[in-house]
Amino acid sequence: xxxxxxxxxxxxVFTAEELLKHWQSHRALTRRTIVAFPxxxxxxxxxxGMRTYAKMVQEMLAIAAPGLKEIVDGxxxxxxxxxxxxxxxxxxxxxxxxxxxxxxxxPKIKLEDFHKPVxxxxxxxxxxxxxxxxxxxxxxxxxxQGYVYLRSLDIEPPFFWEH
Amino acid sequence: xxxxxxxxxxxxVFTAEELLKHWQSHRALTRRTIVAFPxxxxxxxxxxGMRTYAKMVQEMLAIAAPGLKEIVDGxxxxxxxxxxxxxxxxxxxxxxxxxxxxxxxxPKIKLEDFHKPVxxxxxxxxxxxxxxxxxxxxxxxxxxQGYVYLRSLDIEPPFFWEH
Numbered sequence: 001x002x003x004x005x006x007x008x009x010x011x012x013v014f015t016a017e018e019l020l021k022h023w024q025s026h027r028a029l030t031r032r033t034i035v036a037f038p039x040x041x042x043x044x045x046x047x048x049g050m051r052t053y054a055k056m057v058q059e060m061l062a063i064a065a066p067g068l069k070e071i072v073d074g075x076x077x078x079x080x081x082x083x084x085x086x087x088x089x090x091x092x093x094x095x096x097x098x099x100x101x102x103x104x105x106x107p108k109i110k111l112e113d114f115h116k117p118v119x120x121x122x123x124x125x126x127x128x129x130x131x132x133x134x135x136x137x138x139x140x141x142x143x144x145q146g147y148v149y150l151r152s153l154d155i156e157p158p159f160f161w162e163h
Numbered sequence: 164x165x166x167x168x169x170x171x172x173x174x175x176v177f178t179a180e181e182l183l184k185h186w187q188s189h190r191a192l193t194r195r196t197i198v199a200f201p202x203x204x205x206x207x208x209x210x211x212g213m214r215t216y217a218k219m220v221q222e223m224l225a226i227a228a229p230g231l232k233e234i235v236d237g238x239x240x241x242x243x244x245x246x247x248x249x250x251x252x253x254x255x256x257x258x259x260x261x262x263x264x265x266x267x268x269x270p271k272i273k274l275e276d277f278h279k280p281v282x283x284x285x286x287x288x289x290x291x292x293x294x295x296x297x298x299x300x301x302x303x304x305x306x307x308q309g310y311v312y313l314r315s316l317d318i319e320p321p322f323f324w325e326h
Contacts, residue, residue: 011274012277013176013177014182014277019176026300048315049314050311050314111174112174129176138323140303140304141303141304141310143307144306145307148211150211151212153211154211160301160304
């Protein structure tokens, strides 16, 4: 039994635990990127008519916990961006609450359900695994944009390799 | 037998085939981002003292095929950025050659080897799977930065969701 379990784990591209760790370590890097922004520029700085970093983070927060809860509970979630009253500390608080929600809900996904079809927020068709990768990749994408904002403000972003 | 194979596939977070598809579809989106750049700005445009998009793409090309070949062959690769003579068409040609190399080499990774430790380019310690995710995530990160460059040039980047 013990042996068979080890073999199964070895013959897997990526375990569920690793995916959770992958997601949370990316989120920890995004948190450091939020911290690196000055309070004012977090809400005001923008390039080429793009959203502020605060707006991008608001989107990430609207996706992560509600999207995962939807996957676990099977109830269609509304895509709803919360109002954090233009205070960075409120974003960080919501970020940390999301970290806890992910740690609580992610392990509820059954291994045999990762390939189950889902339609997140009533419109994005995929599977459980493709949706979770979309959540993560969308965050990496916008965090990379936050790095340009920081550089253009002459601020050194967190080291990418560390996450 | 048939039944057991199906069960194994269903009880996997992500199959090797899906990881390959995930990687190549991200690479297809990055290719469209390269195409979206005007020839001149691909090599000259920059924000906040960052590298040009050409330099970022040069790094992606130095990582993807050499890194994967190193994983498969077990021989330490040199990290070496090729000279593409400041022509976007040379980058696109190298991009397409890399696509073929990945399609050829990726299936040579044995399922039981995804968790094997590797030190890519003689310095980055990880496992086969963590290294491949680093290759992909690094590309998403820099492509997001390319989007800001495009927006600041008043050019619409490719739609992110499509990849």
